[in-house]
Amino acid sequence: MNRKTFPIHLTLATVLILLAAIAGQIRREWQERENRLARQMPTQKMGELMRKRAEVLVRFRPDVAPQEIARISSLLHDNIEDRIESVPGLVVIADEDGLDAEQVADQYRSLSNVEYAEPNYVINLEPDPQSATATKFTIDYSLRQADDPDEPDDALFPEQWSLKNSGQRGGKIGADISALRAWSKTTGSQEVVVAVLDSGVDYLHPDLLKNIWVRPQNIAAYNDPELGQIDDKFGYNAIKNDGDPMDDNGHGTHVAGIIGAEGNNQIGIAGINWNVRIMPLKFLSSGGFGTTKDAIECINYAIDRKRAGVPVRIINASWGSTRRSRALEDAIRRAGEEGILFVAAAGNTGSNTDIVPHYPASYRLPNVISVAALDRQDRLASFSNYGPKSVHIAAPGAEMLSTWPGGAYEEHSGTSMATPVVAGVAALVLSLEPDLSVNELRTRLLDAVDPLNTLSGKIVTGGKINAARAVGAQ
Amino acid sequence: MALTKEEAIKRARADLAKRLGISESEITESKVEQVDFPDLALGAPEEDEMSGQMITSGWRIELAAHGQRYEYRADKNQLRLFNFKGVNYRV
Numbered sequence: 001m002n003r004k005t006f007p008i009h010l011t012l013a014t015v016l017i018l019l020a021a022i023a024g025q026i027r028r029e030w031q032e033r034e035n036r037l038a039r040q041m042p043t044q045k046m047g048e049l050m051r052k053r054a055e056v057l058v059r060f061r062p063d064v065a066p067q068e069i070a071r072i073s074s075l076l077h078d079n080i081e082d083r084i085e086s087v088p089g090l091v092v093i094a095d096e097d098g099l100d101a102e103q104v105a106d107q108y109r110s111l112s113n114v115e116y117a118e119p120n121y122v123i124n125l126e127p128d129p130q131s132a133t134a135t136k137f138t139i140d141y142s143l144r145q146a147d148d149p150d151e152p153d154d155a156l157f158p159e160q161w162s163l164k165n166s167g168q169r170g171g172k173i174g175a176d177i178s179a180l181r182a183w184s185k186t187t188g189s190q191e192v193v194v195a196v197l198d199s200g201v202d203y204l205h206p207d208l209l210k211n212i213w214v215r216p217q218n219i220a221a222y223n224d225p226e227l228g229q230i231d232d233k234f235g236y237n238a239i240k241n242d243g244d245p246m247d248d249n250g251h252g253t254h255v256a257g258i259i260g261a262e263g264n265n266q267i268g269i270a271g272i273n274w275n276v277r278i279m280p281l282k283f284l285s286s287g288g289f290g291t292t293k294d295a296i297e298c299i300n301y302a303i304d305r306k307r308a309g310v311p312v313r314i315i316n317a318s319w320g321s322t323r324r325s326r327a328l329e330d331a332i333r334r335a336g337e338e339g340i341l342f343v344a345a346a347g348n349t350g351s352n353t354d355i356v357p358h359y360p361a362s363y364r365l366p367n368v369i370s371v372a373a374l375d376r377q378d379r380l381a382s383f384s385n386y387g388p389k390s391v392h393i394a395a396p397g398a399e400m401l402s403t404w405p406g407g408a409y410e411e412h413s414g415t416s417m418a419t420p421v422v423a424g425v426a427a428l429v430l431s432l433e434p435d436l437s438v439n440e441l442r443t444r445l446l447d448a449v450d451p452l453n454t455l456s457g458k459i460v461t462g463g464k465i466n467a468a469r470a471v472g473a474q
Numbered sequence: 475m476a477l478t479k480e481e482a483i484k485r486a487r488a489d490l491a492k493r494l495g496i497s498e499s500e501i502t503e504s505k506v507e508q509v510d511f512p513d514l515a516l517g518a519p520e521e522d523e524m525s526g527q528m529i530t531s532g533w534r535i536e537l538a539a540h541g542q543r544y545e546y547r548a549d550k551n552q553l554r555l556f557n558f559k560g561v562n563y564r565v
Contacts, residue, residue: 320524
């Protein structure tokens, strides 16, 4: 900043803050009146009122001291709910004077020492566990003898066309990810941790139990200056801010099974990794509602654990929208700088994301891979988004059988289901080469594709992930 | 409790009557069909909503009133009004 104009900028900033503060004072008095009325309301009404308190994600410029951030938020009658430690200058602001989120964001946007401010976006997940698209499978506990000595003996493995396509149910023989050949080289490692950022995971599911990450005793419990100490035994629940990420929805458990259901244990399905550590991160509620802020809190948690010594190398993100959040983008970028690959769903509207981006898959970050979905005949699934410049790779994602809460198994379709295939193959690669950089890992995956005519000109690589090629199996 | 098709239609009619300020008797059902929606927000996200990218089966409920058509989308967990004056609503 020019030295001569500095006093002018300073004066302007102070005036703006004071004006906003005066406006805030008026609204605060109004809010206090509302609060007096609220105190006379029944508890339920009161709860509704409290829940309406606006939250805004604000990123201050790097040279703004924490004390200054605290002073500004106080002047504007706001609270700092949390600082996102992994993204310098990013804070969660909670309004205390009755403004809506957009108004609060505008207050901060007007300040010269703020890079950006955005309302805490609501993220919605409305599962339909009884959906007609969901095919339920009865668990067959009778012991199965594998048809092929290389096949795992999991009871439902013959239904997993994505791992071995034998033409079952109208599929195309060989239209799979070459899992059997990949498994001749590795079936995964419990030294690799994959974070499933979703609706949680049923960590008691019999087919997942052994592959769920449990915080080692030599790693201290999660401690956030604002959120407090959390006993993160099985991961993190950003909704409740506790260490119980149990899935009360189903979506996250399905994703987790594709990545790492225990293999060759005679029951259920085989994950791409027979051995791995799934770290459940819950930010979507049973009703399907979550926020950008909670997604960021989970990413911040994963980064913290990585710094504490947990080998978190991959985050799976089977969700998205067309709404861009710079705060979420910054958090994902920071994850990349910490060595974490971010694998995201391209979206299900059958559209070109070069034209209509779908986030977080469309963030142009060096650690993001955007994944399209294929059907059992190696065709781009009718619902799958694509993009010659913005969708990187394709993977099986239609009629995918996987784990479901309560020890169950269901079949579902979507780029949600294709994403963990790529995340799972990434984990297989890391089981052999744990020291690969994010860039090396990403390049390895994008180079390990089977080119498909149906994908030519549709996605960046024009191909489907091949697990055997990724791990260097013959 | 899971929402049935009948309950979804009933709630959609009541919602539309309220929004338009008319009687439910002025609303007719044009079409009700079972469809697969692209995501868990039934392809009708409210502004700022993100959703799991899993195909979700449900019902498309088309209602008509005073020469205009209105589209509701439902599954067993939710009811949404699609593109009402350019905006989606979770009912």
